[in-house]
Amino acid sequence: MRKDNGRGRSILEGRWGRLGMILMIFLLSAAVAHGAEYPAKTVQIVNPYPPGGTTDIVSRILTDKLSALLGQPVVVVNKTGGGGTIGIQSVKDGAADGYSILVAPPPIALIPIVSKVAFSLKDFTAINMAVSSPSMIIVKNDAPWRTLEDLIAEAKKNPGKLSYSSGGPRTTPHFAGELFKMVTGTDLTHVPMNGEVQAATSVLGGHTDVSFLSLGSIQGHIEAGTLRALAVAYRKRLQAFPNIPTTAERGYDKLNISVWVGYFVPAKTPRAVTNKLAEVFDQALQDKQIIEKIEKAKVTIENQGPGEAAKYLTEEHEKWSEVARVARITQ
Amino acid sequence: MDVLGYVGLGFSVALEPLNLLFCFVGVLIGTLVGVLPGLGPVAAVAFLLSVTFKMAPATGIIMLAGIYYGAMYGGSTTSILVNIPGETASVVTCLDGYQMARQGRAGPALGISAFGSFIAGTLGVVGLMFLAPLLGQAALKFGPPEFFALTFTGLTLVSYLSQAPLTKSLIMAVLGLSVGSVGMDPVSGEERFTQGLLTLRDGFGLVPVAMGMFGIAEVLENLGETARRNVYETAIKGLLPNLRDWKDSFWPIVRGSVMGFFLGILPGPGPVIASFASYATEKRLSRHPEKFGTGAIEGVAGPESANNSATAGSFIPLLSLGIPTSGIMALFMGALMIHGIQPGPLFIRNYPELFWGVVASMYVGNAMLLILNLPLIGLWVRVLKIPYAILFPLIFLFCLIGVYSLNGNVAEIFIMVGFGIAGFLLRKAGFEGAPFLLAMVLGPIMESSLRQSLIISHGSFSIFFTRPISGALILLSCASLITPLILPRKNGNKD
Structure with missing residues (x-):
């Protein structure tokens, strides 16, 4: 301890003290200015998937409004590869300063459950759970099953005879199919295809019997009647298809599956920055023009803020971890 | 409205001044990314996708489509001139195109690819207009067993893709299959190698590997050899194909167009597979197969037509069923979705002006490309006068940029360079890259469709023979494997 202090002199009176104070004021003001000035440069939305998908379309619809609200350009950057892991990893490893925002669908929660990767949901803070597209239980239009009960009865009568197609091992439709088996106590044979599109095609061509696909990818076929939706795995009936029952009203409320799109920043990002981002995303997703555009892209607006999103993600994590354990979808 | 009425509607949309302008912009960019090795249509379309969000849907799709088929015109240019494919779909054009250039026939080679592409494009557009809904439905009949049979047939073509002895071709094919098996297991999801x-x-990735094996390897090979330079000091004989060339190329163009169109409809890298299939078919049918690989014009005309009509074919599943069968078709789907247009079975009925407008614009664009490309032939041939010391570093640079622009992934640059070095060493040992690449493309499709089929059939192999399309394809390829074993013996007896 310094002697001067003992004599009652304030540290501010010494030469070093004064210098220190000036330095402190400078640093403080810089810090304040920094916080107030976020963002001071272009903000990137990192998309771990190729352009043209839902993550990409929703992000590109949002960028203009986000740019206006933040006063800095917001651009979408596609960092593709490794089934999404490269892009997700790059945001986790990047600076936690809010200049790289990750846009991600369910694989950000599913991948760490089933394979060895250097990230988990805990590494990220969700700033908004923006949109979702509920999964539909679909069969071909000339399939003999008219209702969900018909399908379940058939599956119970001939265990393992019916097949379901997914977008590949460990994809959302694969998890969805295993959840279906778990909840309904049935056995279906899993046929992993190369992508959700091929999963839909194989049902259309009669090569597989059933699939669990997000509405966005098959809406055209449900409208045209080439695919029949037995149920929607969502909490309420869809406005566009009021005649399609929900799984919950048929007694399977645990069968709740959506393909969502969330926005994330690294967990270490300063609170001030995440708050700011949460605020602008909320504003952008309430904009009438944006709502209209997003709904045209066949997805439902969720606009859940950080608190709600975190709760939802915890539920998702628990649900899929259990499915992975029961169905032995592991590394 | 009858079909002719719709065609009229289509042309009225395609000929609107703004659409005409963006069609031209599209084919121009397409030609450019086609010519530049490494830079490809996927990256260009991805890059310009966000621009189309501010355009009318028809205008945007017209431009993006122009880039895609325009690239198929441009892709052959560097294949012929410097033995470096501008696109993966032009790899096979190197085999004979470059040999033609060495004989001073770069002009006719470039000319026949432009004319062939135009004829194929025209046939493709006609097919798209009249057969789209029908063929879309037929494509659904292709399930896992049919894909297995098709890729099986494809692999039997490997031996036709190389001048090297059969053993060397087979070694390269096995290497290609091995490289294709790297990545996630298609059934269990486990990581392999x-x-x-x-x-x-x-x-x-197909692009980094192809650009490495064919682009970088060629650059490396030229570093060591100054002697090859004098090849181009041979007189340039004519800029356009002569009557004889046309006679030789007529059927290859027709066959290539039809085959390319149908192969384009199926999922996977349609134009790449189509060009390989066309080359192998022409060599198989030719009365002088030994000329292939030494500058046979059929080996340029067929594949270049096939890759162009494959682009038209690949639009069918998207526009008639809402099913994007490749990465680039997913981009087109995105371009429609952003405008709230859902491609699907009702697309042609709900958006006639869009469907017919885009299809008509493809015809207009093909005509523009022909007009654009013919005068360029003289210019391209003169590119050969640029010293290699300047030309090859530039090509190397474009390969680097092109591969990076694909996914923004630095690791893929290293992959490309790695395969470049490997490709160079293999060439020195007398191995050729084409069988490798075909096997690498077909292997993963073959593996997953085999395993999917066996899951569906609960382990029974009869699924491949009891289904008509798959049974016929397998019988056909077995027959084509056996006949060469019998025929040469007959000839031998006669001699």
């Missing part, structure tokens, strides 16, 4: 590298979870 990835060495913990994230990039390899999706397997080796």
